[in-house]
Amino acid sequence: MNRIIGLVLTLFIVSGCATTGGVTSFTNAADTSSVRENEGRLWHEAGGFDNTIERSGQIYDDRRATDYLQGVMDRLYPEFKGKIHVRIYDSTQLNAFALPNGSIYFNIGLLARIENEAQLAAVLAHEAAHFIERHSFRQRVSAKNTSAFAVSGIPFSNLAAISSISGFSRDLEREADQKGYERLIKSGYNPLEAHKVFQALANEVRILGIQEPFFFSSHPKLVERIETFKELAAKHKGGGRTGAEEYNRFIQPIRLEALRKDVGQDRFKSVILVMEDQNLRRYYPAAGYYYLGEAYLRRDQKDDTQKALQAFKTTERLAPTYAPTYKRLGMHYMKIGNKGQALQYFNKYLSLASSDAQDRSYVQQYIGSLK
């Protein structure tokens, strides 16, 4: 009897060791065709997740920006060209994630906060490393062996999406940092930019008290990420491509859209944090001050109406063709009874706003009521 128990235990230990040890990283696009059985099912799940994202309209439709991101990815990993697909995810949360099948999603919220191409490349290289090192599969094998996920109550079928979005284990994250960093240097990017993006995000997460269960919003993981990148940077000199100008040319409209969405989703604190900080706002278009004004109105604390008015006036000065500013200024003067100023601003709005602007009919009504 003791022999049988001993044999069962030995088999159990051996099988546990064999499954985790047998997973090797992909070396190129052709390599990925060898995926089979359990990993194939994981890819199938990931494909389903891709379809859900597509069908539910969560892809941010900007062909130029998407092509630019894909170009940076192909520069980082030319041997995986056509296998790693980068898409822009229409969410203002500070996140990016890789699915086991090579789909990488980058949220507009995170794109808006990044300053240059080297920082973008640092995040893309990290996410691609999760795919190339087959972290989802390794995490699943590990979870099967330890039953950790059964205990935590996460349905196994959703593991692909959950681990991809909310982050991997500490060891796998560290490996993605290491591999991504090596690739960043090999591709000619300035490696000293890498920790800056995580540092900026950590500050934002701390100040805003963000508690969303996402990888980039998890403060302890971010701190660890910064430390890893600082350690790696200590071994290298700076220098290499930063690509601030090119990055900002493609991403500028997304920054404005992220501000608009943040206000619309009641994340006014985030808008105020960014637009009040001269370091953070330097890459935002001047029309961003309009959303600062909107954010003050949403916050509605003492003096916020006055601060909003100042922000709208700043937009008028720095971005004189941005139509929504004139609607807001008109509404302000209408409310305080200054009909002349209100009419002037409303008319200016009508002259600048597109013919299908949603607020046009309101402004026409306001003009009618003022005359």
Next chain:
Amino acid sequence: MMIRKVSALLVLVAVLSGCAPTPYWTLTDGANKLAKSKSFEMIVPEGWNRTTAPDTWDRLTIDDKVQTILLERMTASRDGTGIHTITVTRRYPDTAFPAIKKKSNANMLPLEAADLYVSDLRKRTGLERLKVLSNKPVTVNGKQAFQLVMEFKNDDGLRTRMVSHGFVDKTGFYTINYRAPTLYYYERDYSDYARLVRSFRQLKEAFDPPPEIPGWAKLFT
């Protein structure tokens, strides 16, 4: 002897109240088209089911805290609430936009109310991807109001469209909302909704002081 009488009375009350509960839903026919809450009334189209009495409170989770808020709300549906609904709601000024914790005031312009309403809806429902298709000024019961048309897709790509009429006055924030799948149902029943909007009337009781939150509700707040 006294205990027996009291017990018998309690049993009688329990039995009688059990025998005649008010049904939650009422089928609207030619004789009962007028649906009335304390603050408003409207004509519900025949063939639609509607709540017999208005809901007077709602429980919401705001920033991970469960809260009970007072309101008046009547709901109507012809084919089931899972398919389509018309909801008429009055929210009191202090809890007009509960998820984003914003109050309403009589000076609020319809455009401002519409913006806050969309933000509140996105936060309350978790529908970040709720898109505004149009937003225009209209009148409801003679008051300046907004008309919003919004749409979202579920995970299977099914489009659901919502149209909301809303206005603000000193008694609070009123919305008349119709939600249905874009495919087939939205167009089919839109005219019923439009008739209901035209029939909406605010009642003089709307100007009574708002009710106090009852003790039991405070337990959940």
